[in-house]
Amino acid sequence: MGEVQVVTSREVPLGGPRAMIVRRTLPQRERSLVGAWCFVDHYGPEDVATSGGMDVPPHPHTGLQTVSWLFTGEVEHRDSGGVHALVRPGELNLMTAGSGVAHSEVSTPTTTVLHGVQLWVALPDAARHRPRGFDHHVPAPVAVPGGEVRVLLGSLAGDTSPVTTWTPLLAAEVVLDPAASVTLEVDATFEHGVLVDRGPVALDATTLAVSELGYAAPGRDRLTLTNPGDRAARVMLLGGTPFTEPVLMWWNLVARTHEEIVALRQDWEDGARQVDGGRYGRVEGYAGAVQRLPAPALPGTRLRPRLAPPGPGDRSAWG
Template identity: 50%
Template sequence: MDRTESLPAQTRPPGVAPVDPGSVLLPGHDVPLGRYTTVRRLLPQRQRRMVGAWCFVDHFGPDDVAERPGMEVPPHPHSGLQTVTWLVDGEIVHRDSLGNVQPIRPGQLNVMTSGHGIAHSERSPATRPPLMHGLQLWVALPDPARAGAADFAHHADLPRWSDGDWDLTLLVGELAGERSPAVVHTPLLGAQLEARGPAPATLRLRPDFEYALLAMSGAARVEGHALAPGALLYLGAGRDLLELTAEAGTRLMLLGGEPFDEPLVMWWNFVGRSHEEVVAARDEWMAGRRFGVVADDDAPPLPAPELPTTRLKARDRRGGFRG
């Protein structure tokens, strides 16, 4: 997906205790994506830029696309990050400059690793389900992965299990003795929790991770917070248990990871470490170098926006400037 915003972050040395206290409910805001789709941007926010290495969280839908084009995002570049795409309803076709053409459907996972550079497009197919609903997330890549080769993986089979009235699907990382096949480059967690009935849940967490929880549908209550679609509950770090309750049909996404403390410069679709690095990526995209040509997509590539007149500055995961 295409983004227009500046950002930042890095990975914490093992054994260093996290210090984020308490929980805070962060409202999302609507952002147009392409010509026909509006997403609710839950990260980054001024109060919280990242959760682990998760640096962007967009929730889209549920949208009725029966009589509308659905998602139409033409070829565009990425560098220094991974995109993680998850659908609840609908179908999207991913095409990239490695030659991959891959439909994604509900319950499947696409993970695209940009490394030094890749281009892709995301479109709803001509024949598609009437609803579109899902998430796209970005993961900031650490050294040396951010300068490495691009890659793409599609996972149709993910770990799934039930615990009482809850059904769990593990997208990324490890939880409850299960491990996802998705390859990531920092300690990370992404898991969907779906309530079949009004029920409490207790999850065992890693104290060295920080966590956040978002509702894709339904409603939940966590530590006195009412969680509904359109907001992100940042849970902080230092926890070994999470208790919550939810109504039947609630679908939640639990995100977590080792705090990523490298300061980053994030602008448009590029995650870098300096103003110069981002400027170089933009220049190469506009010159038709480095990122390749998207397979099976004849649409004109999306032009990069003009850079701001001020110098791009690195920020840390809480939003503070570095350097």
């Protein structure tokens, strides 16, 4: 059993004039990726009457897939592929940006408490220029000794999601009964991350607080999660084979090189003057005051891609 790396979160504003504060565990300096998972935001439970909820105007994405998963509340999704969907608790909404998409995200008027996660998957070269797309899936709960599992992507506890992924991936919500342990058989070629939503929860012998992510390197064929508390706990389990391609993330764009990011940013700015929105298209029906988030200025230094750092105890790849 290897060491578990604990990645803490930092609070950041989610873009737009009414910025909602979210807790971000990926990317961080000490860990950029878990498999192809390159971005993990955790938010709520948040009183919408106090905070104003989520209102993110149309903004662009490239080279990734977005995974939206709610515990409480409801979010309206609109994108430039013509998709208008509601994100509800227990329902997976996955948007494939491919070569370019724009979308907006707004909590609905009936939402009083907003609570969930927003996750990004980096697409490999073979898929990152594909057309935009959208998938919706409602995973059935699977009972396991000590708790319950819902499989968003990949396979776990005898269930397999029908949603296509472009690298081997796992995403699941795991609910642990009070004072219970759940042992899950997992793919030993995967690295795994456990994000605690309601806890604390121990991953093997390492205790993780709410909004912390525990990282386990490849080589384990099972993971044990323990809830020491007297009420149900909940985690998101993420996994995948180590992603070996360089990943350059800037703003909402995922690419490979500085030059790509410069061009992709310019395409977004140019799209404001094009009837069809250019590369990213146009989002119809968004009713906010700001119709497009402007791209921030590029930094004065050259952007450099990241590779996932080595697992705990492995210093050979640090250089």
